[in-house]
Amino acid sequence: MKNELQEVIKSIGEEYASAISQDSTYLLEVDLAGKAEKLGYGKVRDKYRGATAFAPLKDSAPGMKVMFDGRGFSRHAQFDSGMIVPEHIAKEAGLPHKAYIPHESMIRIIG
Numbered sequence: 001m002k003n004e005l006q007e008v009i010k011s012i013g014e015e016y017a018s019a020i021s022q023d024s025t026y027l028l029e030v031d032l033a034g035k036a037e038k039l040g041y042g043k044v045r046d047k048y049r050g051a052t053a054f055a056p057l058k059d060s061a062p063g064m065k066v067m068f069d070g071r072g073f074s075r076h077a078q079f080d081s082g083m084i085v086p087e088h089i090a091k092e093a094g095l096p097h098k099a100y101i102p103h104e105s106m107i108r109i110i111g
Contacts, residue, residue: 032052
């Protein structure tokens with residue numbers, strides 16, 4: 001399942017690669033379970049149902065925007081692709097990552 005989780009995370013990173021800016025204040029929500037399902041990884045879908053990855057975008061995008069305190073992201077990790085996930089998911093994936101350092105104020109894009 002570790003390889004499948006890696007594939008899901010890599011796929012999300014590839015999908016948003018041209019729109020990502022690693023230091024952005026705009027974070028687009030991406031449903032990990034939904035992406036796993038599209039890729040045919042049922043075990044990953046079941047285990048990570050409700051888990052969210054984030055793509056830090058260069059610019060705003062369509063969807064509902066919510067301003068929030070970035071300190072809530074202190075236990076998240078960022079992959080080389082720029083994608084952000086909770087720290088425990090990054091460790092489970094086994095891909096190279098670093099601690100994510102959020103901005104004080106950020107904008108979450110839902111949609």
